[in-house]
Amino acid sequence: MSRLIELRTAVLAHNDDLASALRADLLAAGTVAVNLLSSPGSGKTALLERLMTTAVGQGLPVAALTGDLATENDARRLQRSGAPVRQVVTDGLCHLEADLVRDHLSGWLPSGTRLLLVENVGNLVCPASYDLGESLRVVLASVTEGEDKPVKYPTAYRWADVVVLTKIDLAEACAFDEQAFLAAVRDVRGDVEVLRTSARTGEGVDALLARLRRTADEVLGGAVP
Amino acid sequence: MHELSIAQALVTTVTDHVGELRVYEVTVRLGMLTGVVPESLHFCWELVTAQTPLEGSRLVVDRVPLPGTCVDCGTSGVWTSLPPLRCPGCGGRVLPNASGREMEIATVEVEDPDGTDEMDGAVPGTGAPDGGRTT
Numbered sequence: 001m002s003r004l005i006e007l008r009t010a011v012l013a014h015n016d017d018l019a020s021a022l023r024a025d026l027l028a029a030g031t032v033a034v035n036l037l038s039s040p041g042s043g044k045t046a047l048l049e050r051l052m053t054t055a056v057g058q059g060l061p062v063a064a065l066t067g068d069l070a071t072e073n074d075a076r077r078l079q080r081s082g083a084p085v086r087q088v089v090t091d092g093l094c095h096l097e098a099d100l101v102r103d104h105l106s107g108w109l110p111s112g113t114r115l116l117l118v119e120n121v122g123n124l125v126c127p128a129s130y131d132l133g134e135s136l137r138v139v140l141a142s143v144t145e146g147e148d149k150p151v152k153y154p155t156a157y158r159w160a161d162v163v164v165l166t167k168i169d170l171a172e173a174c175a176f177d178e179q180a181f182l183a184a185v186r187d188v189r190g191d192v193e194v195l196r197t198s199a200r201t202g203e204g205v206d207a208l209l210a211r212l213r214r215t216a217d218e219v220l221g222g223a224v225p
Numbered sequence: 226m227h228e229l230s231i232a233q234a235l236v237t238t239v240t241d242h243v244g245e246l247r248v249y250e251v252t253v254r255l256g257m258l259t260g261v262v263p264e265s266l267h268f269c270w271e272l273v274t275a276q277t278p279l280e281g282s283r284l285v286v287d288r289v290p291l292p293g294t295c296v297d298c299g300t301s302g303v304w305t306s307l308p309p310l311r312c313p314g315c316g317g318r319v320l321p322n323a324s325g326r327e328m329e330i331a332t333v334e335v336e337d338p339d340g341t342d343e344m345d346g347a348v349p350g351t352g353a354p355d356g357g358r359t360t
Binding site for chain 1: 231237335
């Protein structure tokens with residue numbers, strides 16, 4: 001004896017509900033979260049260190065959560081910016097989930113934080129499925145990874161609000177075809193903003209920070225203090 | 226490889242809804258842009274359902290085709306492959322016009338202790354379209 005129940009329930013409803021609640025709580029506290037996704041070794045941490053150092057210099061209240069399977073190395077690097085940073089060690093989990101983010105923010109996130117950068121685990125597959133309560137999703141790719149990353153990882157790129165190209169100081173050395181990369185981005189995402197950056201030379205860091213500030217202004221309303 | 230997390234979320238969601246009832250089959254609708262590989266979900270299923278009311282149940286995955294429109298000639302259709310998508314007519318670039326992120330539990334077949342006699346004695350799951358299932 002059996003019967004069929006129509007559930008029609010989202011598999012990740014639990015995560016999505018937590019993420020929605022977290023987003024609302026953050027926005028109510030005047031904080032905008034940015035979820036940063038990339039493959040390992042794309043230069044996320046180096047770029048973030050430079051970005052956060054610039055933000056601190058501009059007086060922008062910025063903080064970061066950084067996710068890794070193991071070690072607190074990234075948190076130590078980002079702390080050199082002078083901004084509050086907390087490491088999320090996932091103990092092998094290949095992505096961040098909303099409850100992990102919420103638990104690590106609880107009792108830690110300094111009040112008045114305007115911009116919260118969430119550096120996801122280096123992985124372009126799994127993190128794409130999980131809403132973390134962010135208001136902006138940024139996907140990063142380095143010129144050393146080749147031009148076709150977007151078409152190889154369409155799920156991640158499909159949901160990018162902004163695409164950031166990193167290590168452009170190395171573009172010539174590795175014969176990076178930027179037009180081919182932009183075409184690959186357009187193939188899976190259509191017209192999306194692509195920013196060129198170099199953590200080494202600092203090129204594009206101000207533009208990226210301005211882009212994130214603009215999102216904070218749009219979402220929260222009012223000018224950045 | 227986050228299918229283990231997804232499979233665990235499936236088990237949690239199902240047991241939240243059906244409680245202690247024995248589960249025979251779970252049917253999931255899976256969009257093309259979820260980043261979830263059905264084979265990996267199946268691989269995890271036995272592991273995550275062990276010692277739960279879902280133990281021994283069958284997982285059925287229905288892929289949801291992705292609707293898209295050609296940016297060059299305007300032709301619309303549905304695709305069962307991942308982007309980049311190409312127009313079969315003009316070869317132009319096709320952009321999806323739906324999320325492709327469908328990932329929902331459509332139906333759950335459970336034991337029915339108070340059911341009528343008509344299914345009494347039947348092998349659980351024989352009501353399914355394909356008739357076969359592991360229990």
